[in-house]
Amino acid sequence: MVETVNIVETVKIDERDCPGGMKLGVITLDAPKSLHALTLDMIRAIDGALVHWAGDDAIACVVLQSSTDKAFCAGGDVRSLRSAVVEQAGVVPNPQALAFFAEEYRLDHRIHTYAKPLLVWGGGIVMGGGLGLMAGASHRVVTEGTRIAMPEITIGLFPDVGGSWFLGRMPGRSGLFLGLTGAPLNAADALFAGLGDYFLRQEERNMVLDALALTQWQASPQANSEQLDRLLRGFSAPASLLPVSEVRANFDAIAALTQAPTLPEVVAAIAAYDGDSAWLRKAAHSLHKGAPSSAALVWAMRVRTRHMSLAQVFQLELIVAVQCCAHADFSEGVRALLIDKDNAPQWQPASLADVGDAYLNGYFTAPWDSHPLRDLH
Numbered sequence: 552m553v554e555t556v557n558i559v560e561t562v563k564i565d566e567r568d569c570p571g572g573m574k575l576g577v578i579t580l581d582a583p584k585s586l587h588a589l590t591l592d593m594i595r596a597i598d599g600a601l602v603h604w605a606g607d608d609a610i611a612c613v614v615l616q617s618s619t620d621k622a623f624c625a626g627g628d629v630r631s632l633r634s635a636v637v638e639q640a641g642v643v644p645n646p647q648a649l650a651f652f653a654e655e656y657r658l659d660h661r662i663h664t665y666a667k668p669l670l671v672w673g674g675g676i677v678m679g680g681g682l683g684l685m686a687g688a689s690h691r692v693v694t695e696g697t698r699i700a701m702p703e704i705t706i707g708l709f710p711d712v713g714g715s716w717f718l719g720r721m722p723g724r725s726g727l728f729l730g731l732t733g734a735p736l737n738a739a740d741a742l743f744a745g746l747g748d749y750f751l752r753q754e755e756r757n758m759v760l761d762a763l764a765l766t767q768w769q770a771s772p773q774a775n776s777e778q779l780d781r782l783l784r785g786f787s788a789p790a791s792l793l794p795v796s797e798v799r800a801n802f803d804a805i806a807a808l809t810q811a812p813t814l815p816e817v818v819a820a821i822a823a824y825d826g827d828s829a830w831l832r833k834a835a836h837s838l839h840k841g842a843p844s845s846a847a848l849v850w851a852m853r854v855r856t857r858h859m860s861l862a863q864v865f866q867l868e869l870i871v872a873v874q875c876c877a878h879a880d881f882s883e884g885v886r887a888l889l890i891d892k893d894n895a896p897q898w899q900p901a902s903l904a905d906v907g908d909a910y911l912n913g914y915f916t917a918p919w920d921s922h923p924l925r926d927l928h
Contacts, residue, residue, distance in 0.1 A: 559596040561587075563618070566610070567760075573611040573768040576604045577760070580617040586625035587617045589680045591651050597684075598658040605666060611768030611775050613665070614760065615684060616672040620696065620753050623673050624681025627655065629706060633885040636876045644873040644918045652711070652872040653923040655680060656865040659713050660927050663687030663861055668776040670763075670783070673697055673741070674753045683712025686746060690779055692759075693738040693747035695792060702733030704841035706888055707880030707898070709848040711872050715856040716864045721745060724809040725798050730849040731821065732834035733841070739796035749783045750793060759786055797830040804831060814850040815903055842880045842896070843903040847911050855915075862927035867915070869924055874914040 561582040567575040578600055580587035597615070604610040617623045635647035662669060662684060671688040673681075677699045685691055693699075701710040701718075710718055710730045718726030721744045728734070729744075741747035751759065762782055768775050798805070808820045808831075824835045838846065848871060856864050875881045879899045887896035900906050 559592060561590065562593050562596040564596065564600045567764045569611065569764055570767045572609065574607075574609045575760075575763050576600065576610045576613040578613070578615045580615075580624055583617075583619045583621070585628065586622035586676055587619070587681070588625050588628045589655065589684075590628045590631065591647075591654060594651070594654050594658050598654065598661060601658070601661055601665065601669075608770070610667065611766075612763060612779055613667060613669045614672065614763065615669065615688070616756070617675070620675055622676035622681075623671070624678070624684060625676050626679030626681055627651065629708075629885050630889055632876070633882050633890075636882055643877040645876050648873050648876040649923065652869055655683065655712065656869055656924060657927070659683040659687060660862065660865050660924075663713065665689065667772050668779045670779060672756055672759075673699070673747065674756065679703065680712055682714075682746070686713055686717045689776060690783060691741075691746065691748045692751050692783065693741045693749070694751055694753040695738060695788070695794075696753050697736075697738045697741060697747070699736040699741055699746060700733055701729065702837070704731065704733050704845040704849070705837065706884030707842040707845055707878070707882075707896075708875050708884070709845055709852060709871060711868045713861070713864065713868070715852045715868055716861055717746065719853060719856065722798075723802060723806050725802065725805050727809050727817075727849070727853055728805045728821070728834070729798075730853070731818070731841075731846055732838045734797070734830065734834040734837070736798065737794045737796070739793045740798045742793075743796045743799045749786075750788050750790070751783070751786050752788045752792075755786055755788075759783070762786075797828070801828055801831055804828065814847065817850075818846060818903060840894075842884060842898045843900055843906050844878065844880050844898070844911075844914075846903060847906040848875075848914060851911060851915075860928075862924075865927060866922055866924050869922070870917045871914050873918060874916065877918075878914070 563579040565577045669688045670690040671685040672692050673685045674694040675696050718730050809817050811817050821835050883896050
């Protein structure tokens with residue numbers, strides 16, 4: 552039996568009965584027109600369900616998915632965020648931006664630290680905030696249609712939602728390269744980079760959910776985690792169906808392009824790439840067209856978060872995110888990419904050479920006396 556516990560307009564929250572009196576919690580993002588882009592209401596609905604289920608001994612396992620195959624989640628609703636920032640220009644922190652990012656990061660942190668097995672079905676497009684939902688889950692499925700990216704450099708932001716945590720834990724310096732360029736990842740890339748755990752066919756999603764509902768779950772979260780692992784491995788698609796991993800194929804080239812000790816040298820090396828890889832050439836173009844302030848933030852966050860805990864990373868990201876909203880590049884980037892769609896942003900500063908230390912340090916200045924995420928640990 553499927554029991555609908557609560558329905559928010561764009562999030563469906565269900566409980567499915569399993570043998571032995573246990574239940575499966577299922578959260579389904581259902582905003583297909585926006586590719587399930589996250590709004591504050593959606594974030595609150597997801598977080599509320601996770602909090603409730605964490606204290607419900609009958610819930611053995613949680614699934615987070617979307618209602619369509621095209622996308623899991625295309626990120627945060629940055630159009631609405633930009634509107635709020637424009638309407639209250641000069642207000643720091645912007646109240647809507649602070650609420651959105653603080654509650655989004657709290658949700659992402661909860662997923663990273665959730666005590667019960669949590670499966671995220673990352674089929675289709677997984678961008679920005681969608682990756683924030685997926686990256687920390689205990690069991691992450693990618694499919695033949697998975698397309699992952701953290702393209703914040705194109706809109707004057709930085710790879711947030713824990714990006715400073717998981718980019719730094721990718722093989723070699725691949726995380727630095729991906730943060731600077733926003734290069735897209737496929738399923739094989741996700742498995743190689745540590746953003747995915749299982750490769751399944753998208754068409755088998757409903758079969759997997761049915762199998763989960765027929766599982767004899769235990770009282771132990773650890774036993775249930777192992778049971779979920781075995782079930783997902785049993786559905787694994789043949790490795791022959793995996794696309795070529797661009798990150799793996801170009802790993803040595805990425806290492807060479809990012810080996811210099813300073814950001815200007817790394818940016819110059821990537822921009823000068825003239826090899827055979829179309830993927831690397833496109834990545835170089837994205838960096839060239841991206842916001843210089845974003846490139847500087849990617850580099851600075853990599854240095855500053857190197858020895859931080861997960862909670863400290865989210866706390867720092869919140870400061871930087873609300874400061875991004877107070878700077879011109881965010882509004883300009885969203886305008887150029889998503890509103891006017893002229894793809895001709897006028898970045899301020901216009902070049903990396905113009906991003907001075909004093910300017911950059913402003914992004915790391917907390918605009919409050921008491922941190923909204925001070926209780927994370």
